Amino acid sequence: MVGPAREVVASGGALHSSAAWTQIVADTLERPVVLAAEREDTSRGAALMALQGLGWVESLRGLEPPVARRFEPDPERHHHYQAAMLRQQRLLEVFAPWARSEGAPARIIDRSLAERDH
Numbered sequence: 001m002v003g004p005a006r007e008v009v010a011s012g013g014a015l016h017s018s019a020a021w022t023q024i025v026a027d028t029l030e031r032p033v034v035l036a037a038e039r040e041d042t043s044r045g046a047a048l049m050a051l052q053g054l055g056w057v058e059s060l061r062g063l064e065p066p067v068a069r070r071f072e073p074d075p076e077r078h079h080h081y082q083a084a085m086l087r088q089q090r091l092l093e094v095f096a097p098w099a100r101s102e103g104a105p106a107r108i109i110d111r112s113l114a115e116r117d118h
Contacts, residue, residue, distance in 0.1 A: 005031060006032075007032040008025070008026075008032070008033045008034065009033075009034045009036060009064070010022070010034070010035055011035070011036040011038055011065070013039055022069075023074075024081075026072065026073045026074075027073050027074050028078065032071065032073065033071040035067065035068045035070070036065040038066070044065060048063055
C-alpha cells in the first residue's frame, strides 16, 4: 500500500521562474517541494522509463533528478490557505448549489457551457 507523499518533486518553467509560486505549492499541499534542477524533467523521466522498459536500466532507484532547491511548508500559511478554500467552498454552495459533490469543477464547466449554448 502506498501512503501519503512525504514530499513533492516538481519541475517546470513556472516553478523555476517563481520561488513564491513554488512556496505557495508547498504551503498549500503541506508537503516539502523539491524543485528538480532540470527545468523540464518530464522528458528525463519518460526516457528513463523507456530505458527500464527496454531492460537497459534495471531500476529507477538512485536515478532521482538533481535538486535545485527545497521548499519547506509553512504551517501558518497552510492554515490560511485551508481557511480560504473553505470560504470558496461555502461560496460555491451558495451560488452554485448544483455543484456540491465530487467532480464539481467539471460539472460547473459543463453547466456553464450548456447555459451559454442555449
